[in-house]
Amino acid sequence: MDLFLRPGNKTRVRRFTLVCVSEERSLSGSFEELALPLFERLYNFAHWLTQDREEAEDLVQETYAKALKGFRSFQPGTNFRAWIYQILRNTFLTSRTGLKSTATVPLESESDPQILPATNDTPESVLLQRSDQQLVQDALGRLPVPYREVLLLCEFEEMSYQEISATLAIPMGTVMSRLSRARRALRDTVQELREH
Amino acid sequence: MACKAWTEKLDAYFDGELPADEARALNEHLRGCATCAAHGLAKVQQKLAVKAAGQRFTPDPALRARIQKSIAAPEPPPWRRHWLPVFLTAAAALLAAGTLFLSVQHDRRSEQQLLSELVDQHVATLTSANPVDVVSTDRHTVKPWFEGKIPFTFNLPELQGSPFVLVGGKVSYVSQSPGAELIFRVRQHQMSVFIFQERGLRETRESDAVRTALSFEVRTWRHNGLRYFVIGDTSARDLDKLSDLIKAAG
Numbered sequence: 206m207d208l209f210l211r212p213g214n215k216t217r218v219r220r221f222t223l224v225c226v227s228e229e230r231s232l233s234g235s236f237e238e239l240a241l242p243l244f245e246r247l248y249n250f251a252h253w254l255t256q257d258r259e260e261a262e263d264l265v266q267e268t269y270a271k272a273l274k275g276f277r278s279f280q281p282g283t284n285f286r287a288w289i290y291q292i293l294r295n296t297f298l299t300s301r302t303g304l305k306s307t308a309t310v311p312l313e314s315e316s317d318p319q320i321l322p323a324t325n326d327t328p329e330s331v332l333l334q335r336s337d338q339q340l341v342q343d344a345l346g347r348l349p350v351p352y353r354e355v356l357l358l359c360e361f362e363e364m365s366y367q368e369i370s371a372t373l374a375i376p377m378g379t380v381m382s383r384l385s386r387a388r389r390a391l392r393d394t395v396q397e398l399r400e401h
Numbered sequence: 402m403a404c405k406a407w408t409e410k411l412d413a414y415f416d417g418e419l420p421a422d423e424a425r426a427l428n429e430h431l432r433g434c435a436t437c438a439a440h441g442l443a444k445v446q447q448k449l450a451v452k453a454a455g456q457r458f459t460p461d462p463a464l465r466a467r468i469q470k471s472i473a474a475p476e477p478p479p480w481r482r483h484w485l486p487v488f489l490t491a492a493a494a495l496l497a498a499g500t501l502f503l504s505v506q507h508d509r510r511s512e513q514q515l516l517s518e519l520v521d522q523h524v525a526t527l528t529s530a531n532p533v534d535v536v537s538t539d540r541h542t543v544k545p546w547f548e549g550k551i552p553f554t555f556n557l558p559e560l561q562g563s564p565f566v567l568v569g570g571k572v573s574y575v576s577q578s579p580g581a582e583l584i585f586r587v588r589q590h591q592m593s594v595f596i597f598q599e600r601g602l603r604e605t606r607e608s609d610a611v612r613t614a615l616s617f618e619v620r621t622w623r624h625n626g627l628r629y630f631v632i633g634d635t636s637a638r639d640l641d642k643l644s645d646l647i648k649a650a651g
Binding site for chain 1: 452
């Protein structure tokens with residue numbers, strides 16, 4: 206260690222050591238303050254993605270480990286929530302379940318960022334009541350992951366289009382068009398579940 | 402604007418992403434258009450339904466505890482916990498020993514340099530045509546001569562019955578500090594006795610010491626804030642005797 210090669214005395218050595226330790230603790234402390242309040246929501250999102258408790262637990266643990274390791278690269282003042290959700294999602298996408306879920310579900314072309322035109326459904330036919338919660342949950346679970354995640358980020362996490370764009374690493378236009386398709390897909394799925 | 406164009410903006414409107422002016426215009430339209438208002442209501446209901454349905458899974462508290470533990474400030478590993486204090490103590494001890502060693506080396510160098518200067522002065526005095534400024538064998542003449550010339554006083558020994566003879570003295574300087582140089586003779590040898598204030602000399606830790614500088618014998622000691630140096634080419638025994646006499650005079 207060059208610490209002991211520099212001229213100095215005992216006090217200096219101790220101060221340097223304490224600075225290192227306190228910096229490490231401070232960094233860890235600020236990460237804990239930012240990341241721990243998101244735990245329940247991160248787990249919920251992870252479970253929605255994996256559809257499995259054990260996998261969700263592994264995913265959340267791995268997310269926290271990766272986030273802590275990479276926390277030095279996080280720029281204070283930027284969006285921590287979008288940053289850690291992005292880590293969780295990327296971790297999921299590289300998992301076996303994530304690879305399978307994205308490989309087997311073809312999405313409609315998103316090259317055209319325009320929002321879908323309004324459907325011909327009557328308001329009554331698409332009206333979802335709060336009492337339909339189980340139905341909506343089942344429908345959400347059946348949606349392809351890209352639709353499920355964009356809906357949850359927008360409606361449940363109440364992220365802005367910009368946050369969603371950062372989390373999913375897609376352009377804003379794609380966020381809008383994917384949201385539009387996801388909402389239509391959800392309505393259709395709810396309709397199907399109702400009819401059966 | 403036709404209703405179709407308005408309904409395309411409903412998602413962005415209820416997501417809070419529509420620019421303010423467009424949001425105001427759409428709001429106005431919804432107040433007067435039952436069809437668009439019904440579509441809007443359906444969208445709001447869907448948003449609320451998804452929001453409610455989104456909260457579905459609750460984590461095991463044990464998972465939270467595990468994660469909290471894993472992201473808490475890491476404890477130092479056992480080897481560091483046990484060995485770090487030892488390592489730091491050893492490093493501190495090494496530093497202290499190193500500092501002491503350097504300090505002692507520095508003191509030795511300073512002392513050696515001081516002795517060299519004094520020996521030079523002693524030699525210069527011996528080779529000078531006027532080795533002393535006050536020429537007297539009487540200590541009661543020599544001592545008062547220094548009054549007002551140096552910032553301290555000193556006692557001279559009674560030399561009667563000893564082999565030493567006081568030759569005289571002069572003001573000497575070392576490290577820009579004035580002091581007294583007294584010349585004593587023993588047989589054919591001459592010795593210089595330098596007396597300086599301790600604070601005027603370079604900081605050294607050497608106290609009573611017997612040294613040899615450039616083959617000259619040197620005796621040095623401290624007394625009452627003064628530093629004494631006896632330098633000569635005579636025998637060590639003579640130097641010791643003269644030193645004892647001066648010490649005894651206090």
